[in-house]
Amino acid sequence: MKQRHDVTVPLSHLINAFQSPKTTFISLSASVSQNHHRDAVPEREAPSSEAVVNLRDLGLSELKVGQIDQLVDSLLPGFCKGKNVSSHWHTSHVSAQSFFENKYGYLDMFGTLRSSCLYRQHSRTLKSICSDLQYWPVFIQARSFKTLKSRTRRLQSTSERLAETQHIAPSFVKGFLLRDRGTDVESLDKLMKTKNIPEAHQDAFKTGFAEGFLKAQALTQKTNDSLRRTRLILFVLLLFGIYGLLKNPFLSVRFRTTTGLDSAVDPVQMKNVTFEHVKGVEEAKQELQEVVEFLKNPQKFTVLGGKLPKGILLVGPPGTGKTLLARAVAGEADVPFYYASGSEFDEMFVGVGASRIRNLFREAKANAPCVIFIDELDSVGGKRIESPMHPYSRQTINQLLAEMDGFKPNEGVIIIGATNFPEALDNALIRPGRFDMQVTVPRPDVKGRTEILKWYLNKIKFDQSVDPEIIARGTVGFSGAELENLVNQAALKAAVDGKEMVTMKELEFSKDKILMGPERRSVEIDNKNKTITAYHESGHAIIAYYTKDAMPINKATIMPRGPTLGHVSLLPENDRWNETRAQLLAQMDVSMGGRVAEELIFGTDHITTGASSDFDNATKIAKRMVTRFGMSEKLGVMTYSDTGKLSPETQSAIEQEIRILLRDSYERAKHILKTHAKEHKNLAEALLTYETLDAKEIQIVLEGKKLEVR
Ligand SMILES: Nc1ncnc2c1ncn2[C@@H]1O[C@H](COP(=O)(O)OP(=O)(O)OP(=O)(O)O)[C@@H](O)[C@H]1O
Numbered sequence: 001m002k003q004r005h006d007v008t009v010p011l012s013h014l015i016n017a018f019q020s021p022k023t024t025f026i027s028l029s030a031s032v033s034q035n036h037h038r039d040a041v042p043e044r045e046a047p048s049s050e051a052v053v054n055l056r057d058l059g060l061s062e063l064k065v066g067q068i069d070q071l072v073d074s075l076l077p078g079f080c081k082g083k084n085v086s087s088h089w090h091t092s093h094v095s096a097q098s099f100f101e102n103k104y105g106y107l108d109m110f111g112t113l114r115s116s117c118l119y120r121q122h123s124r125t126l127k128s129i130c131s132d133l134q135y136w137p138v139f140i141q142a143r144s145f146k147t148l149k150s151r152t153r154r155l156q157s158t159s160e161r162l163a164e165t166q167h168i169a170p171s172f173v174k175g176f177l178l179r180d181r182g183t184d185v186e187s188l189d190k191l192m193k194t195k196n197i198p199e200a201h202q203d204a205f206k207t208g209f210a211e212g213f214l215k216a217q218a219l220t221q222k223t224n225d226s227l228r229r230t231r232l233i234l235f236v237l238l239l240f241g242i243y244g245l246l247k248n249p250f251l252s253v254r255f256r257t258t259t260g261l262d263s264a265v266d267p268v269q270m271k272n273v274t275f276e277h278v279k280g281v282e283e284a285k286q287e288l289q290e291v292v293e294f295l296k297n298p299q300k301f302t303v304l305g306g307k308l309p310k311g312i313l314l315v316g317p318p319g320t321g322k323t324l325l326a327r328a329v330a331g332e333a334d335v336p337f338y339y340a341s342g343s344e345f346d347e348m349f350v351g352v353g354a355s356r357i358r359n360l361f362r363e364a365k366a367n368a369p370c371v372i373f374i375d376e377l378d379s380v381g382g383k384r385i386e387s388p389m390h391p392y393s394r395q396t397i398n399q400l401l402a403e404m405d406g407f408k409p410n411e412g413v414i415i416i417g418a419t420n421f422p423e424a425l426d427n428a429l430i431r432p433g434r435f436d437m438q439v440t441v442p443r444p445d446v447k448g449r450t451e452i453l454k455w456y457l458n459k460i461k462f463d464q465s466v467d468p469e470i471i472a473r474g475t476v477g478f479s480g481a482e483l484e485n486l487v488n489q490a491a492l493k494a495a496v497d498g499k500e501m502v503t504m505k506e507l508e509f510s511k512d513k514i515l516m517g518p519e520r521r522s523v524e525i526d527n528k529n530k531t532i533t534a535y536h537e538s539g540h541a542i543i544a545y546y547t548k549d550a551m552p553i554n555k556a557t558i559m560p561r562g563p564t565l566g567h568v569s570l571l572p573e574n575d576r577w578n579e580t581r582a583q584l585l586a587q588m589d590v591s592m593g594g595r596v597a598e599e600l601i602f603g604t605d606h607i608t609t610g611a612s613s614d615f616d617n618a619t620k621i622a623k624r625m626v627t628r629f630g631m632s633e634k635l636g637v638m639t640y641s642d643t644g645k646l647s648p649e650t651q652s653a654i655e656q657e658i659r660i661l662l663r664d665s666y667e668r669a670k671h672i673l674k675t676h677a678k679e680h681k682n683l684a685e686a687l688l689t690y691e692t693l694d695a696k697e698i699q700i701v702l703e704g705k706k707l708e709v710r
């Protein structure tokens with residue numbers, strides 16, 4: 001049992017020993033040869049006296065000359081060879097070890113044991129060192145990455161050679177060489193002796209021992225088997241992977257394609273969306289109503305011999321509800337709805353877009369009656385220009401045309417396409433028999449906007465004081481999607497401010513945010529600039545208030561927002577389809593109001609750059625009055641579209657007319673502000689106090705009344 005203690009050299013020590021580069025050379029074999037075989041290894045010298053090992057201690061005294069080398073060679077092939085090249089083994093242990101390992105597939109154990117740190121710490125006889133050798137496999141695993149097979153083969157060959165030299169080894173070495181077998185037998189006998197096991201029980205004891213051994217072996221076998229199985233599975237998986245890659249180098253692309261295809265082919269039942277959900281586009285709804293009738297009852301149309309268009313093109317700016325309308329058609333008729341976006345078909349790879357179209361139509365035909373909706377039709381059905389970016393677009397559009405021709409008008413499949421640019425579509429697509437019915441989905445007018453706002457307001461909590469019409473009037477050009485967003489932002493703002501309901505204030509706030517960008521509360525504006533802004537903005541407001549044809553004021557503020565330092569917003573009573581000359585002039589006057597105010601209050605030297613966009617606005621109106629609306633007496637009722645191509649005389653005449661219009665406007669503004677200087681001052685001061693004033697408050701101030709403190 002004592003031997004057990006000797007044997008357990010911590011692995012870390014051994015590894016340290018391996019890695020210690022400046023290990024002193026202490027050669028076991030060298031000391032052995034020194035004593036008995038100096039002739040065999042004449043070049044060797046023992047560098048350290050510590051390494052003297054008595055051969056008799058080792059039980060090797062019976063060995064004849066030459067036999068020791070033979071033994072060591074068979075024990076550790078290469079060790080003797082190593083001796084021959086020992087000169088560089090001396091200099092570098094690390095490289096010598098790895099060289100040995102690379103060459104022979106296992107470690108130079110003796111080289112390792114030569115390492116001083118290990119040896120010095122455990123100054124022991126060869127016997128105890130040899131007993132360390134039972135940790136060989138551990139070493140081998142820890143130091144190198146070798147296959148199980150090659151290791152066993154190498155170990156096998158070692159033991160074969162060992163067997164050959166058995167006859168020369170003394171009994172101790174024999175025990176060591178065959179330690180696997182020998183130790184077991186020996187220690188078993190010893191164990192039985194030390195445990196005082198009676199003779200009668202010894203057989204049973206041995207059988208038990210053997211059983212344990214067999215069990216352990218079976219366990220090892222099992223582990224090996226499962227290891228082998230895992231390796232096999234991994235190998236098969238690897239093969240599959242390689243096969244997949246070889247078959248399709250664009251694996252990832254194909255993957256995307258397949259998923260895109262699936263989503264295109266899956267019908268989306270939109271039972272919950274009806275015409276009821278689409279507001280402010282009455283004309284479009286009316287036109288689509290007959291399509292719904294057809295989808296509901298195709299026979300009715302076939303009997304009368306009438307033909308319905310196969311394709312309907314919804315044309316309109318983004319967010320006006322084209323997708324919503326198409327869904328509503330399917331929903332009203334209670335038929336499957338297939339959604340596809342044109343950009344899905346736009347593929348870099350040949351045939352992919354076309355095959356998606358094929359799949360989409362095959363699915364749809366199998367499920368007729370149904371609606372196929374192709375959003376962004378222009379990206380698939382645009383003019384077939386050869387472009388290196390879209391080399392196969394022609395194929396895709398041809399496939400679309402072929403599919404549209406491929407079924408009869410009354411088969412029950414209705415294709416609804418949507419586009420923002422009908423001009424960009426290929427002519428072949430819009431000829432009769434394809435997308436031959438066009439439905440315009442415009443931006444909603446003030447009535448439509450009011451309806452849309454009401455619809456979305458009803459989905460949130462809002463105060464009874466909210467007047468959707470006022471918001472609608474102030475949101476000219478907003479699409480349905482933008483109005484929905486406005487209401488949503490107002491709801492968010494109310495939530496952030498901890499309010500229970502959405503009021504006009506939040507709605508105005510989100511409108512300004514969408515129109516002019518977010519408020520910039522953080523910017524520090526000094527008092528001087530604030531005062532200038534207050535007078536500038538109230539200048540606009542005064543002109544608007546006292547000019548007959550100007551739009552009514554909605555609000556004035558000196559709160560910075562987006563790029564502006566303040567603004568005055570005006571509300572048209574209605575969407576203006578037409579504007580009179582007086583209205584245009586009034587707009588110019590209001591624009592001039594800002595600069596005029598600065599000049600009158602602070603002097604010509606202190607006018608600011610803040611009026612540039614006002615001038616842009618005024619100049620634009622004046623230019624259009626002269627060149628497009630025929631509102632200049634001098635230039636007459638004629639349009640001048642491309643001013644660059646005009647004669648120099650005409651050009652200068654136009655410029656002169658514009659200048660006169662602007663100058664007159666400036667003078668009118670000046671006159672109004674001079675007349676109402678008192679009101680101007682009051683309003684500017686009120687703005688400085690309250691920052692923002694609404695229409696009612698502005699009126700109170702201008703009527704000379706006092707504002708109630710907010
Ligand atoms: N007229 C409308 N009535 C009610 N809601 C609308 C209306 N127009 C737009 N919306 C809202 O805006 C959202 C976006 O509209 P939709 O996707 O139908 O616009 P689109 O015209 O198809 O836009 P795009 O051209 O960008 O595809 C809708 O889901 C809906 O919530």
Ligand SMILES: [Zn+2]
Pocket residue numbers: 536540594595610611614
């Ligand atoms: Zn201005």
